[in-house]
Amino acid sequence: MQRTLSILKPDITRRNLTGAVNQKIEASGLRILAQKRLQLTLDQAQKFYAVHQERAFFNDLCNFMISGPVVVQVLEGDSAIDHYRTVMGATNPANADEGTIRREFAESIEANSVHGSDSLENAVTEISFFFSEIEIVD
Protein backbone atom coordinates (compact mmCIF):
# COMPACT_ATOMS: atom_id res chain seq x y z
CA MET A 1 0.00 0.00 0.00
CA GLN A 2 1.14 3.55 -0.78
CA ARG A 3 -0.09 7.03 0.04
CA THR A 4 -0.09 9.99 -2.34
CA LEU A 5 -0.95 13.66 -1.97
CA SER A 6 -3.81 14.88 -4.17
CA ILE A 7 -4.95 18.45 -4.74
CA LEU A 8 -8.25 19.35 -6.37
CA LYS A 9 -7.32 22.68 -7.94
CA PRO A 10 -9.36 25.94 -7.98
CA ASP A 11 -10.98 25.15 -11.37
CA ILE A 12 -12.68 22.19 -9.64
CA THR A 13 -13.93 24.02 -6.53
CA ARG A 14 -15.10 26.99 -8.67
CA ARG A 15 -17.33 24.70 -10.77
CA ASN A 16 -18.62 22.71 -7.74
CA LEU A 17 -17.01 19.49 -9.03
CA THR A 18 -15.35 18.26 -5.81
CA GLY A 19 -17.80 15.38 -5.46
CA ALA A 20 -17.58 14.43 -9.13
CA VAL A 21 -13.78 14.15 -8.91
CA ASN A 22 -13.99 12.26 -5.61
CA GLN A 23 -16.37 9.80 -7.23
CA LYS A 24 -13.78 9.05 -9.94
CA ILE A 25 -11.04 8.72 -7.31
CA GLU A 26 -13.06 6.26 -5.22
CA ALA A 27 -14.35 4.35 -8.25
CA SER A 28 -10.71 3.78 -9.27
CA GLY A 29 -10.11 1.93 -5.99
CA LEU A 30 -8.24 4.67 -4.15
CA ARG A 31 -9.35 5.49 -0.59
CA ILE A 32 -9.54 9.10 0.68
CA LEU A 33 -7.84 8.91 4.11
CA ALA A 34 -7.79 12.67 4.78
CA GLN A 35 -9.27 15.73 3.11
CA LYS A 36 -9.57 19.45 3.76
CA ARG A 37 -10.50 22.58 1.83
CA LEU A 38 -8.00 25.44 2.04
CA GLN A 39 -7.36 28.87 0.59
CA LEU A 40 -3.60 28.81 -0.11
CA THR A 41 -1.53 31.94 0.35
CA LEU A 42 0.96 32.96 -2.35
CA ASP A 43 3.79 32.00 0.01
CA GLN A 44 2.33 28.52 0.55
CA ALA A 45 1.78 27.96 -3.20
CA GLN A 46 5.34 29.07 -3.98
CA LYS A 47 6.72 26.72 -1.30
CA PHE A 48 4.63 23.79 -2.50
CA TYR A 49 5.69 24.25 -6.16
CA ALA A 50 9.31 25.28 -5.34
CA VAL A 51 10.61 22.50 -7.64
CA HIS A 52 9.16 24.47 -10.56
CA GLN A 53 10.49 27.90 -9.55
CA GLU A 54 12.81 28.17 -12.58
CA ARG A 55 10.04 27.28 -15.05
CA ALA A 56 8.46 30.00 -17.22
CA PHE A 57 4.98 29.07 -15.97
CA PHE A 58 5.87 29.27 -12.22
CA ASN A 59 4.25 32.65 -11.44
CA ASP A 60 1.11 31.88 -13.45
CA LEU A 61 0.86 28.47 -11.79
CA CYS A 62 1.14 29.92 -8.28
CA ASN A 63 -1.39 32.66 -9.05
CA PHE A 64 -3.80 30.08 -10.43
CA MET A 65 -3.39 27.90 -7.32
CA ILE A 66 -4.44 30.84 -5.09
CA SER A 67 -7.30 31.97 -7.36
CA GLY A 68 -9.80 30.02 -5.22
CA PRO A 69 -10.03 27.24 -2.65
CA VAL A 70 -8.28 23.91 -3.16
CA VAL A 71 -9.11 20.54 -1.61
CA VAL A 72 -6.02 18.66 -0.40
CA GLN A 73 -6.26 14.93 0.18
CA VAL A 74 -4.27 11.89 1.20
CA LEU A 75 -5.13 8.91 -1.02
CA GLU A 76 -4.19 5.31 -0.27
CA GLY A 77 -4.09 2.22 -2.46
CA ASP A 78 -1.87 -0.31 -4.21
CA SER A 79 0.81 1.66 -6.10
CA ALA A 80 -1.24 4.77 -5.25
CA ILE A 81 1.30 7.22 -6.69
CA ASP A 82 1.40 5.75 -10.22
CA HIS A 83 -2.22 4.61 -10.04
CA TYR A 84 -3.48 8.12 -9.27
CA ARG A 85 -1.35 9.67 -12.01
CA THR A 86 -3.01 7.24 -14.46
CA VAL A 87 -6.46 8.24 -13.15
CA MET A 88 -5.48 11.94 -13.45
CA GLY A 89 -4.33 11.70 -17.09
CA ALA A 90 -1.66 13.70 -18.92
CA THR A 91 -0.66 17.20 -17.69
CA ASN A 92 -2.11 18.72 -20.87
CA PRO A 93 -5.78 17.66 -21.01
CA ALA A 94 -5.57 17.64 -24.82
CA ASN A 95 -3.26 14.62 -24.46
CA ALA A 96 -5.15 12.93 -21.61
CA ASP A 97 -6.73 9.51 -22.19
CA GLU A 98 -10.49 9.04 -22.32
CA GLY A 99 -12.00 8.52 -18.88
CA THR A 100 -9.27 10.36 -16.96
CA ILE A 101 -10.03 13.25 -14.58
CA ARG A 102 -8.14 15.76 -16.72
CA ARG A 103 -9.78 14.61 -19.97
CA GLU A 104 -13.20 14.93 -18.39
CA PHE A 105 -12.79 18.09 -16.30
CA ALA A 106 -9.61 20.08 -17.04
CA GLU A 107 -9.93 23.48 -18.71
CA SER A 108 -6.31 23.92 -19.88
CA ILE A 109 -2.72 22.82 -19.20
CA GLU A 110 -2.67 25.30 -16.31
CA ALA A 111 -6.21 24.82 -14.98
CA ASN A 112 -5.81 21.04 -15.12
CA SER A 113 -8.01 20.12 -12.16
CA VAL A 114 -5.74 17.90 -10.07
CA HIS A 115 -2.26 17.41 -8.68
CA GLY A 116 -0.77 14.07 -7.67
CA SER A 117 2.63 13.32 -6.17
CA ASP A 118 5.16 11.97 -8.70
CA SER A 119 7.43 9.85 -6.46
CA LEU A 120 7.47 8.13 -3.07
CA GLU A 121 9.89 10.74 -1.71
CA ASN A 122 7.76 13.66 -2.93
CA ALA A 123 4.57 12.00 -1.62
CA VAL A 124 6.02 11.90 1.91
CA THR A 125 7.18 15.53 1.70
CA GLU A 126 3.90 16.77 0.18
CA ILE A 127 1.66 14.88 2.63
CA SER A 128 3.57 16.32 5.60
CA PHE A 129 3.30 19.81 4.03
CA PHE A 130 -0.49 19.69 4.54
CA PHE A 131 -1.28 17.02 7.13
CA SER A 132 -0.15 15.81 10.52
CA GLU A 133 -0.26 12.04 11.17
CA ILE A 134 -3.32 12.28 13.48
CA GLU A 135 -5.35 13.80 10.60
CA ILE A 136 -4.77 10.72 8.40
CA VAL A 137 -7.21 7.96 9.31
CA ASP A 138 -6.79 4.44 7.85
Ligand code: ATP
Ligand atom coordinates in the same frame (compact mmCIF):
# COMPACT_ATOMS: atom_id res chain seq x y z
P1 ATP B 1 1.00 18.20 -10.97
O1 ATP B 1 2.39 18.39 -10.44
O2 ATP B 1 0.10 19.39 -10.75
O3 ATP B 1 0.40 16.90 -10.51
P2 ATP B 1 2.09 17.24 -13.43
O4 ATP B 1 3.03 16.46 -12.56
O5 ATP B 1 1.30 16.49 -14.45
O6 ATP B 1 1.07 18.06 -12.55
P3 ATP B 1 4.20 19.19 -13.72
O7 ATP B 1 5.18 19.09 -14.83
O8 ATP B 1 4.62 18.76 -12.34
O9 ATP B 1 2.87 18.39 -14.17
O10 ATP B 1 3.66 20.68 -13.67
C1 ATP B 1 3.00 21.17 -12.52
C2 ATP B 1 1.80 21.99 -12.95
O11 ATP B 1 2.26 23.14 -13.63
C3 ATP B 1 0.87 21.30 -13.94
O12 ATP B 1 -0.11 20.50 -13.34
C4 ATP B 1 0.22 22.48 -14.63
O13 ATP B 1 -0.84 23.00 -13.83
C5 ATP B 1 1.35 23.49 -14.66
N1 ATP B 1 2.06 23.45 -15.94
C6 ATP B 1 2.91 22.48 -16.38
N2 ATP B 1 3.38 22.77 -17.61
C7 ATP B 1 2.80 23.94 -17.95
C8 ATP B 1 2.87 24.79 -19.09
N3 ATP B 1 3.64 24.48 -20.14
N4 ATP B 1 2.14 25.93 -19.08
C9 ATP B 1 1.36 26.26 -18.02
N5 ATP B 1 1.26 25.51 -16.91
C10 ATP B 1 1.95 24.38 -16.87
Ligand code: MG
Ligand atom coordinates in the same frame (compact mmCIF):
# COMPACT_ATOMS: atom_id res chain seq x y z
MG1 MG C 1 4.12 17.33 -10.94
